[in-house]
Amino acid sequence: MTDLSLASVHLYPVKGLHGLTPPAALVRPWGLEGDRRWVVVDPEGRFLTQRACRGMALITPIPTSEGLTLTRAGSRPCPVRFPDADAPPRVVTVWSDTVHGRDAGDAVAHWLSDALARPCRLVWMHVPELARIRSLSGEDVPVSFADGYPLLVASATSLADLNARLGPERAIPMNRFRANIVVDGALPWEEDGWRLLSIGTALIRIVASCARCVVTTVDQHTGQIPTPGEPLATLATFRRAQDGIMFAQNAIVERAGMITAGDRVEVLERGPSNLVLAG
16 A cells, blocks of 8 residues: 555636646535636637637636636736626536526626637636536536536646656646646556545545546647647557546545645545546
């Protein structure tokens, strides 16, 4: 058995925008406190991400006591207040889910539309415990504007193994995978068999491997694609399953609590690998 630790914590206040790495975070039933409670949408209310708009990587959301501030090199910062009950309601589509939120107003809509060179608006999820309930692993689970699960757990040693296959000139940082929780000290790909983790005062249940998309090819500091197709092409040689090319683990919250970088991570339950490689 190896000693596991929480290497880092990551949250994304606005889905698709640049991520933050706080020293600690409160794990709530719908995910990390402050994670993906805001979303950028097109005029029809469909969510936008770096899949179609790589420039989102260049905008950093800084949480404030009144909401957040959006920053981007070469632009004046844009402060945004939490929309109150009088704000226009907005229906958001995240994949096949319909979610109700509050529009953040015209000022930030204009700022984002200029920054991303396309019409868009910003929406806030004001009731995360009720706004989007998904059936996950036989349970009704509240989820933020994340793609499908409250949390994403990744292994630093699995990334190291991937980077060894990519080679030093094509090695990538963990931020390409936009995980919430990064664990260190495991054997490479050991996380495929994790079922229940204790971190800090939280309990986190692993429920499914995560299929990866083209966002993993985007440099999170430049918004560019340095090596077209990578790391997906290399991952596909040994991590392709029926549902996609897999890296990291989707998770739900069994017990809310505080997690801090450096915390011990204990695997309370294990099982057979949840990854069935495609033939």
